[in-house]
Amino acid sequence: MAFITANWNPLGEAFYRKTELYEMCWTLRDGLRDSLVAAAPYGGPIALLRESHRRSPSSRPQLEIYSASGVAIASFPWKSGPVVQLGWTVSDELLCVQEDGSVLIYDLFGSFKRHFSMGQEVVQSQVLEAKVFHSPYGTGIAIVTGSSRFTLATNIDDLKLRRLPEVPGLQGKPSCWVVLTQDRQTKVLLSNGPELYILDNTSCTAVCPPGLSPQAGSIVHMSVSFSYKYLALFTDTGHLWTGSSDLQDKLSEVDTKKTTTPKQMVWCRRPKSQQPSVVLMWDRLLMVTGVCNDTIQFPIEDPCVLVGELDGVRIISSVYQELLQEVPLVCQDIFKIASMAPGALLLEAHREYEKSSQKADEYLREIKEQSMLGEAVRQCVEAASHEYDTSTQKSLLRAASFGKCFLTDFNPDVFVSTCRELRVLNAVRESSVGMPLTHTQFKQMTLQVLIDRLVYRQFYQLAIEICHYLKIPDYQGVSRVLKHWASCKVQQKDLSDESIARAVCVKVGDSPGVSYSHIAAKAYECGRTELAIKLLDFEARAGEQVPLLLKMKRSQLALSKAVESGDTDLVYTVVTYLKNEMNRGDFFMTLRNQPVALSLYRQFCKLQEQDTLKDLYNQDDDHHELANYYVTASYREKRLDTRLSLLQSAVDEYNKAKNEFAAKATEDEMRLLRFQRKLDDEKGAGLLGLSLQATMEALLALGLHKQAEQLYRDFRVPDKRYWWLKLKSLAEKEEWEELEKFSRSKKSPIGYLAFIEVCMKCNNKYEAKKYVSKVTPEQKVKAHLAISDLEGAADAAIERRNDSEMGAVLSRCSASHQLLIERLNRARAAAAKK
C-alpha cells in the first residue's frame, strides 16, 4: 500500500503511471518483430500476421488471433494475397486489407465472413498503405494507392467508396498521413516533404500548423488523439508539435532531441486530462512528452506495440502488457505523499481503525470539522473505480464504507453501483477472459456492449452471470445471450440434431424475447433442416413458424401448424402458397387432410373461383356439396334450359348422395319451373321463379282456379295450406259467393273459425256471421267474440259452463252490458258450486 506511488512519474503538474495488466499467455517465437499487428481498443483482441520478407508465393504466413491477455483464439495459414494492413471493427471482426484492394472480413474465431473491394483501379495500382479507423458512423478504411490517390470508406457495413481528389506533387505514398473525423466529415491529413495538406471530398488544401517554428523541418510522423480532437506532428529535426486537430490552436512544441522517426506515436490522454501528452516509441526507448517541456523516458527491451485507448496507452510486448496512463486526479489526491485531501484522511482513519487505534477518531474529527466527510467518501469510491489492483480497490471501498457510517443522509447508490461494476470488471479482466477494461472505458462502452463482446467471444456463462448479477431485465440481458448461444450451438457439426434441440430447449426454455424461429432459421442456413424443424416445434408463435417451414419446403407441416394456430390469415397464406407450388391433385389431397384449411379454401373459391370448387367436390366425391353447387349455379343462370339442366345434375348428385328428400325437392322445383314457364307463355302470368305458395297465390289472384287446383294436386300440397290460401285469396277479392261455395265443398280442414277471422279482417261482418254456426263447440265462444256478438258468446259460454271462457267474455264487456255481466256472474257462481 505504501508504495502505491512507486511507479508514479511526474510530468509537469501531473503524474504518469505504468501498470502491468498481464503477463502474456502467448509464446511468440520471434516476438513481435516483423509482424503485422492489430490490437483493438477497449481491451479488444490482437491479430498477428508474420510478415515474410522473401515474398515468395509459396510462403504461407500464419494469421493468429489472441485475446488481449494472449490466449490463443484462432490460428490459420494465410492463403490469400499479401496483406497491407490488419484492423478490427467495432463489432470485433478482423479486417485484412490486401495489396490488390480487396478487404477480407473474418470473425473472432478466424472463420471467413465476407469480402469487398476498395475499387477496381486499385487492383492495378496496388495499395501502398491502409488505415482502419473508427468514427460515429462505424468502422472505416482509408487507403493510398500506387497512383498516389486516396480512397475512403466511412462505414464498411454500408460500403460507399469515395475517391479523394489528387494531391499536387505527390509521388508514391506521402511521408505520413492520418484520418480525421471533424464536423461529421472524414478528411485525410497528409504531409509530403515540407508541405502539409488536408484532403476532403472535394478539395485538397495546403495548411500550416500554427506556431510551428520555421526551423522545425518537414513532418515525418503524425498522430491524432482517440477523440480526434488533438493532433501531434513529429518533424525530421526531432520537434514535436501538438495542437488541436483543426489546426487552429497550438498546445506546445517540444524538442525531443531525437532525429530518427519514431516507430509509433500515440496520444495519451484521459477525459478531463490535466496534462495531455504524447507517447513516442523508438526501438529501445519509450518517451512521454507533455505540453511542458518535461519528458519521461522508459527504456524498452523488446519491440512493442502501442494501442491508444480512451484514457491511456496499452503497451504490448511479447512478454508483458502494460497500461500507461495519467494518474487520475482523485487518486493523486488520495495517494500523493502527505496529502491532506479528505479522501486521504479517511483512508488513513480507516487504516488506524483497523489497527484499533484511537487515531482513527482524530482523523475522522478532522474531516468532519471541515464537513468534508461526504466528499471523502465520494473520493474513495471514485478512486477505487480507477484502481486496477483489487486489494487497493478493497481498501478504498472499505474506507468509504467506514466513512459512510458517520453520515446520515448519504445516497448509497454510487457506492453500490461502483462495487457491482468493479466486480464485473475484475471478472472480465481475468487473464482467461482477457478484457483489460478500465472503469472509464467501461462507462463509455456501456454494459450492453460489454455483454455483446463477451457473447462474441462465446463467454456465455460469464455473460449470463453478469446479467443476473446486475439484474438486467431478461429482455435486454439473458435473452440476448441465449439467443446468440443457441444460434452458435446449432452450428456445432459434431452433435446430433436431437441433442442440440434438447440442449437448446433446456437452456432457452421460455425466456422472453428469444425467438426459436430465429434460431431455427440459423440452423436452416447451416443446412440442418431437420434440426430447424425440431427447433420450430418449440416456437409458440405460429406466425413465426410457418413462413420458415414454407421456406424449407415443409408445406404439409406448415399447413398443420397454421391450422393449429387458429390464425385464419396464416392458413390462407399457406394455402395460397401451396396452390401455386403444387399440382392440383396433390394440392387437393393435402387439403383433404386438413378440414379447417379445406373449408377456408372452399369459402375462398366460392367467391373467387367457382370452377375450382366443382373440381374440389368432384375429387372428394362429395355428391352432396356438388349438388348444392349445381343448385347455387342454377340461381345465377338466366336461361331456363341451362337452369333446368343444372338442376338435373343436382338431382343426379343428390341421388348419388342418397339424399332423397333433396332430390325430390329439386325435382319438384324443376317441375314447377316448367309449369311456370308454360303458364307464362300461355297467359303471361309472370310466375317464373316464384315459390309454390307464391305461384298458387298468383294463380288464384288471376282467377286461374283450375291451374291452382292442379298444382295443389300435383305437388301434394297439404289441405290445410290450400284451404288457407284459397280462403284468403277469395276474401281479398271479395268473392263471397265463391267463398261460401268453397266452404261447402267439403269439411274444412282448418275449421270455420278461420273463415270468420278472415272475413272480419276484410270488415265483412255479414259474411262472417254465416260461418258462426259451423264452428266446433270449443270455438263457439271465440267465434261469437270475433264478430263482437257478446250475447251469443255469453250464451255459448254459459252453455259450455266453461269458467275461463266466461271470464274471457266478461273481460270484453263494458258498463253498458250490465245485464249480461250479471248473467255471466251468476252462471260462473253456479258453475263454481258444482
Add this chain to the structure above:
Amino acid sequence: MSPLDRIANVSILKQHEVDKLYKVEYKPVMSTSEQLCFLIRPRIQTVKWICDVVNADKTAGKCRRYKLIFTPQKFYACEAVLEEEGIFGDVSTDEWTFNLLPLDEDILSLELPEFFQDYFLAGDQRWVRTAGTALHLLHSLYGPFSKVYGIGRCSKMVYELWREQVEEGEQKAHQAEIGKVFLIDRDVDFVTPLCSQVVYEGLVDDIFRIKCGCVEFGPDVTSSDKSVKVMLNSQDKVFNEIRNEHFSNVFGFLSQKARNLQTAYDKRRGMDIKQIKAFVSEELKGLKQEHRQLSLHIGASESIMKKKTKQDFQELLKTEHSLLEGFEIRECISFIEEHMNRQVSMIESLRLLCLLSITENGLLPKDYRSLKAQYLQSYGVDHLFTFVSLRQLGLLVEQQPGDTLTVMESKVGKLVNDKTAGKLTDAFSSLAKKSNFRALSRKLSLVPKSDEEYDLRVPRDMAYIFSGAYIPLSCKLIEQVLERDSWTGLEEVTRLLNGHEFAAAGSSGADLSEKNDAQRIILVMFLGGCTFSEISALRFLGRERGYRFIVVTTAITNSSRLLEALLDNHV
C-alpha cells in the same frame, strides 16, 4: 347508425373535407372526388366490389387515388384478391385496430355480427384472434384478472390467444378494476336467443332493431310524419328505468311517470316571478327533455302493443312456453304448421322450428320431412341450403335412429385426446351436436313450476325476462359457476353441453381477496353475440348478488339476426 357514426359522425368527417359518404356495396361509385377511401372489414366479397370500382375507373380512364382501411386488421386473403384483380399497386392499404365500442356503461361490443356465421357455421376462426386481442386490451387496462372461467371451444381458443399475448407483452402492474372473467360460446345456449323477448329493451330490439345503441322510431311512434333517431342508453332517464322491465309493467310505469311529470309542471302555478325564473332556468329544460323521452317511449309501447296483438302474440308465447316446458308438443307442431301455412313470417316460422328441434333434441324423421317440405313450399326451394346450415349448427336436426354417431364420437373423443385429433373431430362434432335441453332444464331447473303464480312486478329470479317461464341457460350457468367459484358439481351439466369448460387462475399479481371491490366486477364475454334479454337477466342477477356485470359481446343479437345470418349463406 354504424360504429363509425359513434366515433366520427358525418359532420366531423365533413370538417375533414370528406365530400360524401357511401355504403360499400356492389354498385359503381358516382363521385367526382379524386380520392376514395374505403373503410371496410377484411372480407373478400367487399374487396372484390372495390376491385370492380377501381377497374371500372381504369377502363373509363379516370385517375383517382384509393385508400383501403381494413378494420380491425388486414388479411392476407384480401391482399391476394387485390393482387389477382391486378390493382394491388393502385391502392394503398392501412389497418385500423378498432376493437371495442362501448354501447353503454356495461356493454362493450366488438361490432362483429359476422363472428357468428363465420365461426360457428363456416368454421372460420379469423375473428377469434380479434376477440383475444380485445380481451387483452381490457386486461391491460383493467386487469390483472383473478380468475377466468369459460365454456365452449371458441372461448377456450380466445382464452389461449389472450394468455399468449399476456406472456409476450410486458406486464404493467396496477390495481385491478375487473376481477373475474366468464367466456361463453353462443352455441352453448341457442334456446335463449331464439325466444321472443318480452323485456322492454329486447322487445324494442326485436321490433324496431337497435343498431349500435340507437333506434329509429318511425312515424307511427313519433305521431308526426318524421322518423326520429334515439340513442338508447343509461343517459336516457326514462329508458333507463324501464329497459329491464317486463313489458306488462311498462305501461303502468310510464303513466306513473307522466303523472309525476305533470305535478312537476304544475308546480309553476302559484309561483311568483322570481321562482318562475328559477324554474325556467333550472328545471324546465330537464323536464322538457324527460317529457320528450316519455312521449317517445309511450309511442313505442303503443306501437309494440298494436303489432303484437295483431299477430296473436299471446298464442305465440304460449307455444314457446309449452315448448320450453315440453308439454303438448303435438299442439305446438300444428301451431307451427298453421303458422307456416298462413305465411305469417318466414323468420318466425323458422325460429319456432328451431326452438322445437332444440328443446325436443331433434325432430322425428316424419315431422322433420313434412315440416321441411311445407316450409319449402311456402318460401321456395332455395331454403334447402338454409336447412343445411341449420343442421350444421345443430339448430334444426332430425333425430338419428339410435344416435350412433354420437356414441361413436364420444368413444373416439375418449381414445384420442390430443390437440390435432380434437380439431379433426371438430368438423363432425357439430353434425352430431345434441342439445340435451330437456335434461339441462331439469338439472338446472330452468323452467319454474308452472302452477305457481309469477308476479312480474316483483321478479324472484331471472325467469322474469321470459314472463317467468324460463331462466336463460347462459345466465344460469354464469350464476352457478360464480356461486361455486368453479365448475365442480356441474360435471353432469357440462357433459350435456359437450364439455370444453375451463377455469383458470388469472395472471399472477392479482389480488384474490374477496373483500376487494374489483372481485365483484365480472366481465362476461359472449362469443357469437348476446341478446338484450340476457343483459337484463345479468343486471338482475348483479342486483341480487351484489355483482356488477360488464358484458362484452361480438355483437348484440336476437332471433331474427341469428337466423337471417344463415339465410344468405350460399349465394
